[in-house]
Amino acid sequence: MRDCSDGNGLMLRPSLNLYSSFHAETQRHFNRKPAAMTSEQILAEIREANLSYLMLAQSLIRSDRDQALFRLGISEETAGLIGALTSAQMMKIATGNTLLCRFRMDDDLVWNLLTSHGKGAANEGVSRLHASILMAGRHQEAA
Amino acid sequence: MARNKSILSEARQIERAVTLIHLGARLQVLESETDLSYERLLRLYKEVSGRSPSKGQLPFSTDWFMTWQPNIHASLFLNTHEYLNKVAELDEIDTVIKAYQLYLEQISAQGLEPMLSVTRAWRLVKFVDNGMLTMTPCSKCGGHFITHPHEIARHYVCGLCEPPARAGKGKAAGSLQLHSEPRIDAASRAEPRKAATAA
Numbered sequence: 001m002r003d004c005s006d007g008n009g010l011m012l013r014p015s016l017n018l019y020s021s022f023h024a025e026t027q028r029h030f031n032r033k034p035a036a037m038t039s040e041q042i043l044a045e046i047r048e049a050n051l052s053y054l055m056l057a058q059s060l061i062r063s064d065r066d067q068a069l070f071r072l073g074i075s076e077e078t079a080g081l082i083g084a085l086t087s088a089q090m091m092k093i094a095t096g097n098t099l100l101c102r103f104r105m106d107d108d109l110v111w112n113l114l115t116s117h118g119k120g121a122a123n124e125g126v127s128r129l130h131a132s133i134l135m136a137g138r139h140q141e142a143a
Numbered sequence: 144m145a146r147n148k149s150i151l152s153e154a155r156q157i158e159r160a161v162t163l164i165h166l167g168a169r170l171q172v173l174e175s176e177t178d179l180s181y182e183r184l185l186r187l188y189k190e191v192s193g194r195s196p197s198k199g200q201l202p203f204s205t206d207w208f209m210t211w212q213p214n215i216h217a218s219l220f221l222n223t224h225e226y227l228n229k230v231a232e233l234d235e236i237d238t239v240i241k242a243y244q245l246y247l248e249q250i251s252a253q254g255l256e257p258m259l260s261v262t263r264a265w266r267l268v269k270f271v272d273n274g275m276l277t278m279t280p281c282s283k284c285g286g287h288f289i290t291h292p293h294e295i296a297r298h299y300v301c302g303l304c305e306p307p308a309r310a311g312k313g314k315a316a317g318s319l320q321l322h323s324e325p326r327i328d329a330a331s332r333a334e335p336r337k338a339a340t341a342a
Binding site for chain 2 (some may be wrong): 021064065066067069070071075076123125126128129130132133134136137138139
């Protein structure tokens with residue numbers, strides 16, 4: 001267990017400082033060679049991502065609701081729901097085996113523009129602007 | 144706009160005016176969008192920006208929005224504006240302010256200089272409101288771009304799918320550049336079109 005490359009040993013190591021152990025955990029992710037995640041890891045990471053998303057969404061909604069609708073690409077009703085969540089509710093919603101946010105550019109056109117597919121880096125600025133215009137024009141998904 | 148003497152509404156108007164001044168709006172915009180008197184606006188302007196407002200007429204024609212780079216900037220702003228218009232219920236001027244802030248953010252995130260001033264953005268919305276300009280979907284990428292009204296949609300291709308010959312050659316800092324390498328011309332432009340038709 002202790003010497004397995006997956007690093008479960010890291011979690012068993014007694015640590016008083018939660019933050020630094022979290023930090024070590026994330027560091028490990030960057031250094032690690034790609035390996036399959038265990039299902040506990042998958043669940044933990046999904047919860048982490050969901051929580052970050054919900055917290056960010058909530059603070060965006062609370063600081064400027066209208067701009068948050070644009071940034072998040074969600075409807076007024078959804079914004080109302082997320083904005084009213086308590087921390088306990090957030091924890092509950094975040095826990096699960098699916099992500100709460102979804103991909104916003106599931107088409108080749110925008111995707112190729114964003115990744116500058118098929119062109120040199122020279123035109124990247126133009127392509128990204130093009131992608132921004134296309135994405136800003138898509139309000140039917142939100143409303 | 145109804146003349147309202149309520150102090151609360153006046154406070155809101157001052158706040159709005161201050162935001163607009165910070166964004167660099169000309170005095171004419173403030174005069175048109177608030178009920179505050181010219182004298183008060185002038186004082187507010189000096190207090191907020193620390194200088195006198197620029198004088199003279201607003202130098203606008205719809206043609207500016209048709210040139211390559213301004214058209215791209217203005218289209219980005221107007222798409223954002225339309226988005227907010229659809230999803231949020233805001234007063235017209237607040238929609239302009241918020242969309243303009245988002246435009247500025249997006250431009251600076253991409254390392255470009257904003258070309259569209261808030262005054263121009265405001266005029267643009269007016270132009271669209273009274274039908275002097277409109278948005279037409281590009282027949283290649285489907286994005287909405289600012290055009291003169293009655294543009295034939297079936298044949299319209301935006302300046303990003305097919306940049307005009309001299310586009311993107313300017314050397315000004317923060318302006319859009321199209322390929323510094325000399326050879327790309329035909330080849331690179333054929334590429335996105337292929338992607339567009341495939342999509």
